[in-house]
Amino acid sequence: xxxxxxxxxxxxxxxxxxxVAEDIELLATSLSLSPKICITSKDEEICNVEVVxxxxxxxxxxxxxxxxxxxxxxxxxxxxxxxxxAVNISADxxxxxxxxxKDTHETxxxxxxxxxQASSPQVRRRYRNPWSLF
Amino acid sequence: xxxxxxxxLTISSFAATAHASDDACDNNTxxxxxxxxxxxxxxxxxxKSNPLKDFDDIPLYAVPTIAYYGDRWFFDNGNxxxxxxxxxxxxxxxxxxxxxxRAFFYRWDPSNIFLLSGNGVERxxxxxxxxxxxxxxxxxxxxxxxxxxxxxxxxxxLYTRFxxxxxxxxxxxxxxxxxxxxxxxxxxxxxxxxxxxEFAAVxxxxxxxxxxxYYGIRPSESPYWSEKYQAESALNQSIEFTGQYVLTExxxxxxxxxxxxxxxxxxxxxxxxxxxxxTYFVGAAYRF
Numbered sequence: 001x002x003x004x005x006x007x008x009x010x011x012x013x014x015x016x017x018x019x020v021a022e023d024i025e026l027l028a029t030s031l032s033l034s035p036k037i038c039i040t041s042k043d044e045e046i047c048n049v050e051v052v053x054x055x056x057x058x059x060x061x062x063x064x065x066x067x068x069x070x071x072x073x074x075x076x077x078x079x080x081x082x083x084x085x086a087v088n089i090s091a092d093x094x095x096x097x098x099x100x101x102k103d104t105h106e107t108x109x110x111x112x113x114x115x116x117q118a119s120s121p122q123v124r125r126r127y128r129n130p131w132s133l134f
Numbered sequence: 135x136x137x138x139x140x141x142x143l144t145i146s147s148f149a150a151t152a153h154a155s156d157d158a159c160d161n162n163t164x165x166x167x168x169x170x171x172x173x174x175x176x177x178x179x180x181x182k183s184n185p186l187k188d189f190d191d192i193p194l195y196a197v198p199t200i201a202y203y204g205d206r207w208f209f210d211n212g213n214x215x216x217x218x219x220x221x222x223x224x225x226x227x228x229x230x231x232x233x234x235x236r237a238f239f240y241r242w243d244p245s246n247i248f249l250l251s252g253n254g255v256e257r258x259x260x261x262x263x264x265x266x267x268x269x270x271x272x273x274x275x276x277x278x279x280x281x282x283x284x285x286x287x288x289x290x291x292l293y294t295r296f297x298x299x300x301x302x303x304x305x306x307x308x309x310x311x312x313x314x315x316x317x318x319x320x321x322x323x324x325x326x327x328x329x330x331x332e333f334a335a336v337x338x339x340x341x342x343x344x345x346x347x348y349y350g351i352r353p354s355e356s357p358y359w360s361e362k363y364q365a366e367s368a369l370n371q372s373i374e375f376t377g378q379y380v381l382t383e384x385x386x387x388x389x390x391x392x393x394x395x396x397x398x399x400x401x402x403x404x405x406x407x408x409x410x411x412x413t414y415f416v417g418a419a420y421r422f
Contacts, residue, residue, distance in 0.1 A: 121167045121168070121170070122167070122168045122169075123165040123166060123167050123168060124165060124166065124168055124203055124205075125164065125165055125166075125220070125225065125291075126164060126165055126166040126201065126203065126210065127208070127210060127213075127215065127225070127227065127289075127291065128201070128210040128211055128213060129321075129332060129334075129376055130172070130174065130199040130201065130211070131176060131197060131199060131376055131378075131388055131390050131415075131419065132211070132374070132376070132390075
């Protein structure tokens with residue numbers, strides 16, 4: 001019984017050590033976007049903006065950026081030292097960006113550009129019929 | 135009163151089948167943009183009948199509309215108000231408005247400005263007001279001034295699924311007649327695609343001072359009639375219909391009709407020769 005417990009402890013500690021190391025790396029990995037929100041004008045529904053994606057990794061490695069934006073289906077850095085990307089966006093809906101490991105295809109981080117229409121003008125009740133005949 | 139009841143029953147039954155939206159701002163007649171002037175003009179043809187003897191009906195060729203609503207203050211076709219409290223189902227305003235009675239006497243009364251007309255109120259020439267040949271004549275050209283005044287008071291709206299109920303009480307602000315008016319209005323809006331129909335039934339109560347000031351006879355006008363006609367408070371009843379068809383963002387087709395049953399207490403005045411007044415207007419409206 002004691003031997004079984006010892007084996008388990010040994011196995012579990014080695015397994016948890018691996019998970020913790022992986023978690024630390026994921027926590028240290030980040031993908032940021034600036035700006036995060038694009039507000040369309042009142043008349044136009046299309047958002048036109050240049051956004052900058054920046055990422056931080058615990059260790060240098062090659063990554064790829066995937067998105068559901070038609071002009072940027074997939075982009076991969078040519079060298080591990082590149083850690084930002086500027087993209088001109090013209091969109092009428094939200095865009096999701098995902099960063100993956102180029103070699104393992106492991107998902108590392110994600111960020112969303114939110115496309116919001118300009119707020120509608122404030123209105124209130126009108127108390128008279130505009131064409132009321134006195 | 136029967137026609138009011140019939141109208142309410144008819145519209146209520148229609149309302150049960152109509153698919154009216156619950157949204158209070160579902161068309162441009164219900165709501166207005168805060169902080170922006172709403173200016174428009176309707177061009178067409180119509181008539182406002184004049185119940186006064188020897189006074190012509192008022193032809194209508196253009197009906198302007200101008201309104202501005204702030205967060206609480208508002209100006210709407212000559213009415214100035216302040217919203218004291220408002221909820222989903224109610225509104226209470228302090229409001230100033232003006233009497234409609236003077237409009238029968240004077241072309242440039244504010245009530246007639248918003249019914250911009252061609253010839254306006256004119257007395258028929260060569261005629262005199264008389265009841266029977268045996269009774270003394272009142273020369274309509276010798277009538278004393280019926281001055282303009284503003285009324286101030288409180289109005290409340292209740293928004294229900296069966297329409298909007300408005301109640302208001304206003305009093306003369308400038309000691310012109312020192313009278314009081316009260317109004318109870320029920321209206322129902324039915325938006326159907328590009329159409330919008332608004333029905334209203336109105337009870338207008340006027341105090342004795344108001345009736346006497348506009349429809350009473352001064353001793354200088356006719357000693358006989360100033361004695362014979364004694365004004366009393368009166369209750370007018372009206373039904374209104376406004377139909378609009380949206381052509382474009384700026385253009386609407388417009389049909390407005392109103393019938394007012396004038397109270398007996400006013401009809402008894404020797405100045406009147408009909409017991410009702412009607413208004414209709416058909417045209418195209420442009421909102422800037």
